[in-house]
Amino acid sequence: MNNSQDLPLKNDIAARFLPLIIGLMVYVGTLCFVFTLFILSATHLWENQLRTQITLEVPASPGASSAPLQAQVLQVLSKTPGIQQASAVPKKEVETLLQSLLGTTLPVDLQFLPVLIEVSLNGREPIDIPMLEARLKIISPQIQLIDHRPWQVQVSSLINASVVLASTLTFLVLLTALVTTTFATRTSLLIHRQVVEVLHLIGATNEYIAKQFQVHALKQGLIASAIGAAFAFLTFIGIAALLEKAGLPSTSLSSFSIQAFCVFALSPFVTGGFMMLSARLTVMRGLRP
Amino acid sequence: MSDFIAQFVGVGHQYKKGAEIFKGATFNIEPGSFHFLTGPSGSGKSSLLKMLYLGLKPTWGSIRLFGEDPLTMKPSLLPLLRQQVGVVFQEFKLLDHLKVIDNVSLPLRVRGIEAKRSYRDARELLNWVGLGDSLQAYPATLSGGQQQRVAIARAVITRPQLLLADEPTGNVDDDMAIKLLHLFEELNKMGTAIVIATHNQRLLERSPYPHLTIRRGTIIRTPKRSKP
Structure with a gap:
């Protein structure tokens, strides 16, 4: 039995570059996100110490x-x-x-x-x-009283600014992936308009046609982002090893690794889900009379 | 609920470039009826069929299909009307990237029927039209006549209430044309209304069914003849 798709999306020239772009975006996006989390996690403990401590110098x-x-x-x-x-x-x-x-x-x-x-x-x-x-x-x-809190506020602002920057970058990467998916789907819809017309004439609903695109987008998203996330994970492991060598406490890094692993493991599903949604919305909009 | 499968009242169509194909076509298609649609080339047979399968909107007049007005109904409901119509296109419109069996089973899959049953029905039908050994072939590797039989199998597999065929015997020999007509008659006996647009004089002469003839923009209905 043949379970082929009704639309020849696999051989689509327009979407051939999509997995590469998505893989790259996921690589950059997850690394950005993981390092944002890492900065937050590392500084949280440190900030707590500074916020609740002062030092006195007794001559x-x-x-x-x-x-x-x-x-x-x-x-x-x-x-x-x-x-x-x-x-x-x-x-x-x-x-x-x-x-x-x-x-x-x-x-x-x-x-x-x-x-x-x-x-x-x-x-x-x-x-x-x-x-x-x-x-x-x-x-x-x-006697000197050293209150760390005033400069801790400044450092916190700097850290918060880096977190906002990294989060924005992650968001932009995700947005780019979605926009790319939208354009690829739109082009694909245009390329296959004759097949879509036949499907309509034999009674296919817009949902049925959209499902073909969304399943394809989901598959592409899962595979491409799994590869991107795997490479990002390896990069993270490498950077973490370097940081440990540079003197970062290994305990904080290893406890953080579980969070990081979750991000890397979930990112293909999140990306695939967003791509699927994006493809569906694009097709449904494109088929609207 | 209407007594007719299709009702055309004063339907006309004019293409953007200006050619007017009907002036005011008025006719009905009753459930279980069998009609031949005839007329000279360019008279608008294909356009009329297109209107029947909702591929073309009339410029004026009103159409009712299965008691519904497709021009005013919600677009999301149009597929439900189309699912009751089987169409054999003049240019076949087979999907080249799908194997013959996938093409034929497609209307069933579109209706949500499970793949196993869809493929079983498609195999049976393809065996019947003499293409049992081409199930796994791609349409491009088949002759014109074979492609036409695949197109017919795809149109009839759902046992539609209305079957429209545009020159369905155009690419087959006389024997196959008679066999295909027999298939349409069998389907008609099961309650499907059939409209066949054709030029095939032999087919027209040997069949007793009424003709809808397009002449000078109007439709003339020729009553049923006794079988020769």
Whole structure:
């Protein structure tokens, strides 16, 4: 038995380039979308930390212990509303941090470095930063309060702008794929108008004719976008490996990979579905008297 | 519901370039009737058939098909009217990319009949018209006469209420013409109204059916004769 289509769409010259374009669009689109998600996921955690943390630098006095000063500062902090926890960063940790930045050969005398106090905000109550700073300055005018939130807002805006840009790019890629499908379908309809006329004359409804186009578009969309998504996935794996090599924590990347895999796995179905819909609407509009 | 399959009242058509083919054609086609449509070349036989299968709109006058006015009905309902009409086109209009069996089973598939039954019916019909060994052939590889038989098989496979045939015996020998006429008569016995446009004098002479003759833009109905 022959299950061939009633319209010879497979051999259509007009639509021959379509799978290539769709594959390419899906490749670019999914990569864009996945990296948008990746930026969002990576920055979300980081933003949370910045939003709920401030840092204090308590000056070290050479030859004298900074412990009493620290104790006074911690006492002020414990009485300040909006603060969840405050603790000094251990000297060993500061040493490791400095060594990772400056190298092990550079002699650093830790006793001259200020003590860092990390303060976690509870996020539920507002904290009056100028008031806290004023109270700390009474203890010692050299105490520095570093509030990360003002520049975090700027960085957030920058990230949001990149996300909007990447999302727009993804949307444009999808739109281009749809417009290309529309034009290819319209051309195909024109090429096969005689076959369409015969189908009409033997009683075919517009829906029956549209179904031929939409099934073809769905098949093309699924195959082309599966290939595009597979290549995009391989590219993503490659870039992720490079990022890991560059020092990005592998845990965040591996947890994100599941999301990315879902995007790559779903993109052929989404693209195929949109192409099918686009083909159907184009044919139904084209056949309208 | 109308008693007629088709009713033409004062129908006329004028092509854009100016040629007027009817002045006011008025006739009816009753259920189960059999008519030959005759007239000189260029008189408008094919145009009249086109109007009957809704391939051409009249310039004036009114048409009713199966009791419906196709000119005012919703376009989405037109396929339902067309599904009751089988057409054998003069130029066959077979789909070259489909095999013979696919061409013949197409009207059934279009009506949503399952493929297995469609192919079984198509095979039976093609065997009957002598094309049982060309099921998997493409129309382009067949002779004119064979293509005509495929076109006829495609038109009759749905057992339409109205069968229109434009010169259906134009490309076949006399024996095959008689055999095809017999097929049309069998279909007619089952209740299908038949309108055959033809020039075939032998066919016209040996058949008792009434003629619709187009002469000078009007249609003259010649009554049924007794069988010779």
